[in-house]
Amino acid sequence: MSEKTRVAILGASGYTGAELVRLLALHPHVRITALTADRRAGKEFADVFPHLGGLDLPTLTAIDEVNWDVVDFVFCALPHGTTQEVIAGLPERIKVCDLSADFRLKDTALYEQVYGAPHKAPDLQASVAYGLTEMYREQVRAARIVANPGCYPTGIQLALMPLLKAGLIEAEGIIADAKSGVTGAGRGPKEGTLYAEVTEGIHPYGVGTHRHGPEIDQGLTDAAGQPVVSTFTPHLMPMARGILATIYVQTAKGATADDLRAHLSETFSAEPFVRVLKEGQVPATRHVRGSNYVLLNAFPDRVPGRCILTAVEDNLVKGASGQAVQNMNVMLGFDETTGLMQQPMFP
Amino acid sequence: MSEKTRVAILGASGYTGAELVRLLALHPHVRITALTADRRAGKEFADVFPHLGGLDLPTLTAIDEVNWDVVDFVFCALPHGTTQEVIAGLPERIKVCDLSADFRLKDTALYEQVYGAPHKAPDLQASVAYGLTEMYREQVRAARIVANPGCYPTGIQLALMPLLKAGLIEAEGIIADAKSGVTGAGRGPKEGTLYAEVTEGIHPYGVGTHRHGPEIDQGLTDAAGQPVVSTFTPHLMPMARGILATIYVQTAKGATADDLRAHLSETFSAEPFVRVLKEGQVPATRHVRGSNYVLLNAFPDRVPGRCILTAVEDNLVKGASGQAVQNMNVMLGFDETTGLMQQPMFP
Amino acid sequence: MSEKTRVAILGASGYTGAELVRLLALHPHVRITALTADRRAGKEFADVFPHLGGLDLPTLTAIDEVNWDVVDFVFCALPHGTTQEVIAGLPERIKVCDLSADFRLKDTALYEQVYGAPHKAPDLQASVAYGLTEMYREQVRAARIVANPGCYPTGIQLALMPLLKAGLIEAEGIIADAKSGVTGAGRGPKEGTLYAEVTEGIHPYGVGTHRHGPEIDQGLTDAAGQPVVSTFTPHLMPMARGILATIYVQTAKGATADDLRAHLSETFSAEPFVRVLKEGQVPATRHVRGSNYVLLNAFPDRVPGRCILTAVEDNLVKGASGQAVQNMNVMLGFDETTGLMQQPMFP
Amino acid sequence: MSEKTRVAILGASGYTGAELVRLLALHPHVRITALTADRRAGKEFADVFPHLGGLDLPTLTAIDEVNWDVVDFVFCALPHGTTQEVIAGLPERIKVCDLSADFRLKDTALYEQVYGAPHKAPDLQASVAYGLTEMYREQVRAARIVANPGCYPTGIQLALMPLLKAGLIEAEGIIADAKSGVTGAGRGPKEGTLYAEVTEGIHPYGVGTHRHGPEIDQGLTDAAGQPVVSTFTPHLMPMARGILATIYVQTAKGATADDLRAHLSETFSAEPFVRVLKEGQVPATRHVRGSNYVLLNAFPDRVPGRCILTAVEDNLVKGASGQAVQNMNVMLGFDETTGLMQQPMFP
Structure with missing residues (x-):
C-alpha cells in the first residue's frame, strides 16, 4: 500500500461532496487529486466549505479540466440526469462510485418512467452493481461502476x-x-x-x-x-x-x-x-x-x-458518502471499515 | 353577558395551564379567579411563566386553598390519576373541562387496564362527555363534565x-x-x-x-x-x-x-x-x-x-387547551370560536 | 367607527407582510382591501402563506393594479431602495407606514452613503416621522408617512x-x-x-x-x-x-x-x-x-x-409589523393597543 | 509504543465523559480500562450512551471499585467541588487531566471566594499546570496534574x-x-x-x-x-x-x-x-x-x-474533552494531534 489511490470527487460543492472529503481525510490509503464544481471552479474548497479549511486540498475545477491521468477512482456526486453521460465518458481503467440516482434502477424503462428522461447509458447499466454493500457485496467487489443507493x-x-x-x-x-x-x-x-x-x-x-x-x-x-x-x-x-x-x-x-x-x-x-x-x-x-x-x-x-x-x-454517511467509501473499500480491496470508524457524534 | 364567568385553572404550572391563560387572556366573557399549583403555591404566575407577565392574574395557590364560591367553571390540568378524586369533590354547580386522561375512556375496566389503577369515580364516568367537539358537540353541550381528548x-x-x-x-x-x-x-x-x-x-x-x-x-x-x-x-x-x-x-x-x-x-x-x-x-x-x-x-x-x-x-391548542376552551364555549353557550380566533404563528 | 379603515399591504409575500395579516386579522377597525406581490400576482395569499388559509383575503395583485380608491392606509413592506418612489406616487390622502429602511435616516446624504444610492424622495423625507412609537409618539400622530424603525x-x-x-x-x-x-x-x-x-x-x-x-x-x-x-x-x-x-x-x-x-x-x-x-x-x-x-x-x-x-x-412584531400596527393605531386615532394584545406564545 | 496506555475516565456518564470515549476510540496509543459513574454503576456504557454501542468498553463502576493497578492515566470529569479529594487520593504514579474547575484557579483564596468552599488540596494546587495547551505547553509537559480550562x-x-x-x-x-x-x-x-x-x-x-x-x-x-x-x-x-x-x-x-x-x-x-x-x-x-x-x-x-x-x-472538544486529550498527548509524549484529527462535522 505504498502508493495511495488517487481520488476525484465530481460535484464536490454539495453536502455529499463535503462529507466525502471529511471521511477521506482520515482514510490512510487514498488522496484527493481532483475536486470539481463547475459553477465554483477556481475557488478553494475551503471557501465553499470553511469547516474543512484545515485540510490540504486541490482547488475546485470544472469537470472538463480534470486531468484523468492522476485519477484512479471517481466519486460522482453530480445531479441526477447529468451523470450517465459523464460516467460513460470516463477512461475505462477508472473505477466509479456514483452517488446519483442515474444507475440505481436496473430496468432502464422504469428509469425513464420514474425520472422522466430516457437513460443515456443503457449499455453501462447492465454491468453496474447496486451498492447496498451488505446485500450485494460480491457484485460490488466485481464491478467497475457501483450505483450508491438512495x-x-x-x-x-x-x-x-x-x-x-x-x-x-x-x-x-x-x-x-x-x-x-x-x-x-x-x-x-x-x-x-x-x-x-x-x-x-x-x-x-x-x-x-x-x-x-x-x-x-x-x-x-x-x-x-x-x-x-x-x-x-x-x-x-x-x-x-x-x-x-x-x-x-x-x-x-x-x-x-x-x-x-x-x-x-x-x-x-x-x-x-x-x-x-x-x-x-x-x-x-x-x-x-x-x-x-x-x-x-x-x-x-x-x-x-x-x-x-x-x-x-x-x-449523508450510510445513506450517501459513507456507504460510497465503504463501496470503494470493497472495490479496491481495502479493509471495508477503513476511514469509517469515526463514532457517532452525540449530542 | 354583563357578568364574566369566573374560571379556575387547576394545575396551572404546566404547559397546558400556561396555554389556557394565554388563550383566555383574549376571551371577553371569562376572567380567571384561581390558579393552582401545589408545589409553587405562593408564587406569582409570572415567576413560573414570565412570558405572561403582562397580564393581571391571581397568585398561585394550593388546590386546598381555592375559594370555590368565586368559581363557576374549572379547567383541570392535573396529572393523570389524581384528577378523578379532585373532580368528584367539586361543588356540583361548577362545570368542568378535564384535560387529563382520567375520564376519557368510557369503559372503567379498560381504564384500569391501561392506566394501571382502579377508576376512583366510576359513578361520574357515565355522565362525562368525550370532548372531541366536532364529533360529540351535543353531548358536550349537555354535560357537566367534559373529558378533553388526548x-x-x-x-x-x-x-x-x-x-x-x-x-x-x-x-x-x-x-x-x-x-x-x-x-x-x-x-x-x-x-x-x-x-x-x-x-x-x-x-x-x-x-x-x-x-x-x-x-x-x-x-x-x-x-x-x-x-x-x-x-x-x-x-x-x-x-x-x-x-x-x-x-x-x-x-x-x-x-x-x-x-x-x-x-x-x-x-x-x-x-x-x-x-x-x-x-x-x-x-x-x-x-x-x-x-x-x-x-x-x-x-x-x-x-x-x-x-x-x-x-x-x-x-397544546386543539390537542389540549384550545379544544378545552372550545368545549367551555359550547358548555356555557358562548359562540364556539370566542377567544380562539388567533391565527397560526408562522414562521 | 362604523366604517372600517381600508388597508393595503404592499409587498405582502414576505414575512413582515404575513405578520401584518396575522395581526390585522384580530383588529376590529380595519379590513384588508389590497395585497400586492408583483412576482406572485394572481395567486391566493393562502398559496403563499398556507397558515393564514382560514382568512378571507383579497387575491395578490401587482402593485400597478391596486385600486387606490378603496385604500385609506398603506403598509409598505417592499425591499429597501424601491420604496421611495412608490410612496412618492401614492395619493396624498393615503397615510403610510413604511417598513423598509428608505425613510429611516433623516439625513439624505447619510442615506446615500449607507445604502449606496441617492435618495429618490428627499422632499418627502423632511416630513416623515421616525416610528419608534414610545419615543416619537407625537410626531407619529401628526405624520402622513411614518418610517417604521429597523x-x-x-x-x-x-x-x-x-x-x-x-x-x-x-x-x-x-x-x-x-x-x-x-x-x-x-x-x-x-x-x-x-x-x-x-x-x-x-x-x-x-x-x-x-x-x-x-x-x-x-x-x-x-x-x-x-x-x-x-x-x-x-x-x-x-x-x-x-x-x-x-x-x-x-x-x-x-x-x-x-x-x-x-x-x-x-x-x-x-x-x-x-x-x-x-x-x-x-x-x-x-x-x-x-x-x-x-x-x-x-x-x-x-x-x-x-x-x-x-x-x-x-x-417581526415590535421590530416590524407589530410596531407598524401600533403606529397605524396612533396615526388613525385608535387605541394604541388595538389588535396587539395577543400574548407571547411560549413554548 | 507496543503497550497501550491504560486510561480511566472518572465521571463518565456526563457529556464530557462520552466525548472522551468518542475521541479515544480513534486514539491508537491508549485503551480505556475503567469507566466510573457512581449512580449508574453496573450499567453498560452503551445503556447510558447508546451512540457508542459499537465500542468494546468496560462496564461502569463506582469510583471506589476501580483497580488502580490497571490505570496509567486518569481523566477526571467529576462535578466541581468533589474532585480535589479524589485526585489527592490517587496513586502518585498516575497522571491526571482534570476537567472540573477544582484546580483551575491558582489562587486558593480566590477559589474559595468564587466557588464558595475552601480548597481541599491546596498542596497539590501549586504543582498543577493550567492546561491551555498553546499558552502553557511546557508546564503541561512537566506536570503530573493538569487543570483543563473552562x-x-x-x-x-x-x-x-x-x-x-x-x-x-x-x-x-x-x-x-x-x-x-x-x-x-x-x-x-x-x-x-x-x-x-x-x-x-x-x-x-x-x-x-x-x-x-x-x-x-x-x-x-x-x-x-x-x-x-x-x-x-x-x-x-x-x-x-x-x-x-x-x-x-x-x-x-x-x-x-x-x-x-x-x-x-x-x-x-x-x-x-x-x-x-x-x-x-x-x-x-x-x-x-x-x-x-x-x-x-x-x-x-x-x-x-x-x-x-x-x-x-x-x-465539548477544544473546550473540554478534546483539549484534555491534547493535554494527555503532551503529558505522555505522544504526537499532540493523535486521535484529534477528526474534521468538523457540517452540516
Whole structure:
C-alpha cells in the first residue's frame, strides 16, 4: 500500500461532496487529486466549505479540466440526469462510485418512467452493481461502476430484505414511513428548505409519488422473489442529517417480533456497520449521527400478526458518502471499515 | 353577558395551564379567579411563566386553598390519576373541562387496564362527555363534565371517524404514524426531554403500547359500529408544539382519495376549526402553530386500494387547551370560536 | 367607527407582510382591501402563506393594479431602495407606514452613503416621522408617512435613549451585541439561511459595517444631544424570530444598575408594550415571541462603572409589523393597543 | 509504543465523559480500562450512551471499585467541588487531566471566594499546570496534574493573551460576549435546559457573576503583566455544542485590526488546532463542530480605536474533552494531534 489511490470527487460543492472529503481525510490509503464544481471552479474548497479549511486540498475545477491521468477512482456526486453521460465518458481503467440516482434502477424503462428522461447509458447499466454493500457485496467487489443507493432505500431495504428472503414477513402490505433531515434536499437555495420554513415543524412530501419508492421495491422484489409494491411516505423535519424509517409489516408463518429481531441479528452479526438492538431498545437518529452505522430493531404491534420495524442511519454517511467509501473499500480491496470508524457524534 | 364567568385553572404550572391563560387572556366573557399549583403555591404566575407577565392574574395557590364560591367553571390540568378524586369533590354547580386522561375512556375496566389503577369515580364516568367537539358537540353541550381528548386522538379521530361512519374505509388495517412536539411530555425535567437529547433527531416511543391507542380505538369503534384495533406509533421530534399524523388506510367500496377528501370536506364544511385542504396540498404542523385549527387531507397511495390521510394540529391548542376552551364555549353557550380566533404563528 | 379603515399591504409575500395579516386579522377597525406581490400576482395569499388559509383575503395583485380608491392606509413592506418612489406616487390622502429602511435616516446624504444610492424622495423625507412609537409618539400622530424603525434599532434605542437623555450613561463606549432570528434576512432563498446552514450554530455578520449602526446612532445622538457613535455587532442564530441585545455601557454620575433600571421603569411605566423587569430577572426572547412587547433590564457588571443592559423583542412584531400596527393605531386615532394584545406564545 | 496506555475516565456518564470515549476510540496509543459513574454503576456504557454501542468498553463502576493497578492515566470529569479529594487520593504514579474547575484557579483564596468552599488540596494546587495547551505547553509537559480550562476561557484567552503580551490591546475595557450551546450545562435534568425551554430563543445568564470571569482574568493578567478585570457575559442558545465569543477591545499603539490578525496568525502559525482566518472571514461555530479547532479573527469597528475579535470552538472538544486529550498527548509524549484529527462535522 505504498502508493495511495488517487481520488476525484465530481460535484464536490454539495453536502455529499463535503462529507466525502471529511471521511477521506482520515482514510490512510487514498488522496484527493481532483475536486470539481463547475459553477465554483477556481475557488478553494475551503471557501465553499470553511469547516474543512484545515485540510490540504486541490482547488475546485470544472469537470472538463480534470486531468484523468492522476485519477484512479471517481466519486460522482453530480445531479441526477447529468451523470450517465459523464460516467460513460470516463477512461475505462477508472473505477466509479456514483452517488446519483442515474444507475440505481436496473430496468432502464422504469428509469425513464420514474425520472422522466430516457437513460443515456443503457449499455453501462447492465454491468453496474447496486451498492447496498451488505446485500450485494460480491457484485460490488466485481464491478467497475457501483450505483450508491438512495438515502431512504438504504435503511429500509436493510431492514426488510433479510426478512423477505427468509419468508418471515408478507410481501404485501409493507408500509415505510420515513422521516428525514434536510440535507437530503441538497444545498441549492429553495424557499422550502430555509431555516424559518423548516424549524419547529414537519410535513410529508412526495406522498405516494417519491422516486425512491420504485428503488425500494426493486430490492424488496429481489429479496422476495416476487413483485413487491410498498407504501413509502417521506417527511421533512428539522434535522440537518439523519433518517428514521418506521416500517409496518405483516408477519408470516406466525413469526413474532422476537423472531424478526433474531433473524436480523443473525444476518448482520458479522457486519461492522449494521447493529440490531436488543428487545425494547429504540433506535434514534442521533445515535448514528456522523457515522456509517445503521441500527435496526423489531417491535410487536398491538394488532395481532403485525410488527413494527425501525431503521436509523445518517443520510449523508450510510445513506450517501459513507456507504460510497465503504463501496470503494470493497472495490479496491481495502479493509471495508477503513476511514469509517469515526463514532457517532452525540449530542 | 354583563357578568364574566369566573374560571379556575387547576394545575396551572404546566404547559397546558400556561396555554389556557394565554388563550383566555383574549376571551371577553371569562376572567380567571384561581390558579393552582401545589408545589409553587405562593408564587406569582409570572415567576413560573414570565412570558405572561403582562397580564393581571391571581397568585398561585394550593388546590386546598381555592375559594370555590368565586368559581363557576374549572379547567383541570392535573396529572393523570389524581384528577378523578379532585373532580368528584367539586361543588356540583361548577362545570368542568378535564384535560387529563382520567375520564376519557368510557369503559372503567379498560381504564384500569391501561392506566394501571382502579377508576376512583366510576359513578361520574357515565355522565362525562368525550370532548372531541366536532364529533360529540351535543353531548358536550349537555354535560357537566367534559373529558378533553388526548393530543394524538384528536387529529387522528377527526380524520378517521367520518370515513368509518360513511363506510368509505375499512375498519381493519388502520395505521397511524404520529410525530409530536416535545411539550406533550410536560415541563417536568427528564433527561429524555433535555434540549441536547432532542435537538436534531427523532425516535419512536411507546411502540405498540402507548396509552392513546385504546382512546383512539374507542372513537373509531364508535364510528365504525364494530370493534376497531388500530396500529399507533408516536414519535418524539425537535419541535416544541405540533402533531402530524400520517395515517394509512384501505379504502372500501372502490373509494378513491378524492372521495375521502370530498367526504371530509363536506363533513367539516361548517366547522370553524377543521379545514380540509385542496388536492395535493400538504398539511404542515407549522401552518397551525398556536391556533385551534386542524388541517386534513387525503392522498392516493402507490398501492392500489390504499390511501394516505394526514392531520395536523397544535398539541397544546386543539390537542389540549384550545379544544378545552372550545368545549367551555359550547358548555356555557358562548359562540364556539370566542377567544380562539388567533391565527397560526408562522414562521 | 362604523366604517372600517381600508388597508393595503404592499409587498405582502414576505414575512413582515404575513405578520401584518396575522395581526390585522384580530383588529376590529380595519379590513384588508389590497395585497400586492408583483412576482406572485394572481395567486391566493393562502398559496403563499398556507397558515393564514382560514382568512378571507383579497387575491395578490401587482402593485400597478391596486385600486387606490378603496385604500385609506398603506403598509409598505417592499425591499429597501424601491420604496421611495412608490410612496412618492401614492395619493396624498393615503397615510403610510413604511417598513423598509428608505425613510429611516433623516439625513439624505447619510442615506446615500449607507445604502449606496441617492435618495429618490428627499422632499418627502423632511416630513416623515421616525416610528419608534414610545419615543416619537407625537410626531407619529401628526405624520402622513411614518418610517417604521429597523428591528435592531427598536430595542437598542428603547433601552438607551432614556438613559442618555437623563445623563445616566456616557455617550461614549456604548457597545450593542445583538442576536437575531433568521426571519430578519427575509424569505428569499439564500444558501446562508438554509436550515442546514443555520441550525445548531451562530456567527456574527456585518461586523462593524451593518446598516442599522447609523440608524441606532441617529436615535442615540438625538437623545444625548451630542454625536454618538456606537459599536454594533449583529449575530445570526437558529431562531425564526426574536432579537436579544446585550448592551455594555459606562455609567455617569456614579449611577448604578439599580438607578438605570429605576429610570427605565419610570420612563416606561405607562407604556403598554415596554416592560422593565425586576432586579435579576433575565429577559429572554421566548418571553416576547409573537407579541409586541419589549422587555428591558439592567445588571451590574464585574467592572466598576459599567452596566449591562438587555432588551428583547420579536423582530417581526415590535421590530416590524407589530410596531407598524401600533403606529397605524396612533396615526388613525385608535387605541394604541388595538389588535396587539395577543400574548407571547411560549413554548 | 507496543503497550497501550491504560486510561480511566472518572465521571463518565456526563457529556464530557462520552466525548472522551468518542475521541479515544480513534486514539491508537491508549485503551480505556475503567469507566466510573457512581449512580449508574453496573450499567453498560452503551445503556447510558447508546451512540457508542459499537465500542468494546468496560462496564461502569463506582469510583471506589476501580483497580488502580490497571490505570496509567486518569481523566477526571467529576462535578466541581468533589474532585480535589479524589485526585489527592490517587496513586502518585498516575497522571491526571482534570476537567472540573477544582484546580483551575491558582489562587486558593480566590477559589474559595468564587466557588464558595475552601480548597481541599491546596498542596497539590501549586504543582498543577493550567492546561491551555498553546499558552502553557511546557508546564503541561512537566506536570503530573493538569487543570483543563473552562469552556469559555479557552477561546477567549487564546484570542486575547497573545495581544496583551504584545501590548497591542489595552488591558482595560475588554468585553467578552459569549454564546454557548446547552451541553455546557450538563446532562442533569433541569427545567431550564429542557428542549421546549431552549429552542428558538436566547437569554444571558450569570450576568456579571459567572465563575469563568475570574478564570479568564487569571490568564489575561498573566499575559498583560498587570491586573486585568474583564467584562464577561455568557448566553444560552439553541445549540447542543459550540461557543462563539465576540470580544470588544481597545487597541494600543495605533494598532489596527490587520495588526491584531497578523500577530495572532504569527503566534499560532505552527499550532495544529488554532487557525486565524483571513481578513473578513467570519468564524462560525458550525465550522468547528466535533473538532478540536479554534478559529480566530479580528475586525475593525465603526468606532475608531476599537476592534472586534471573534473566537469559536466546540465546547465539548477544544473546550473540554478534546483539549484534555491534547493535554494527555503532551503529558505522555505522544504526537499532540493523535486521535484529534477528526474534521468538523457540517452540516
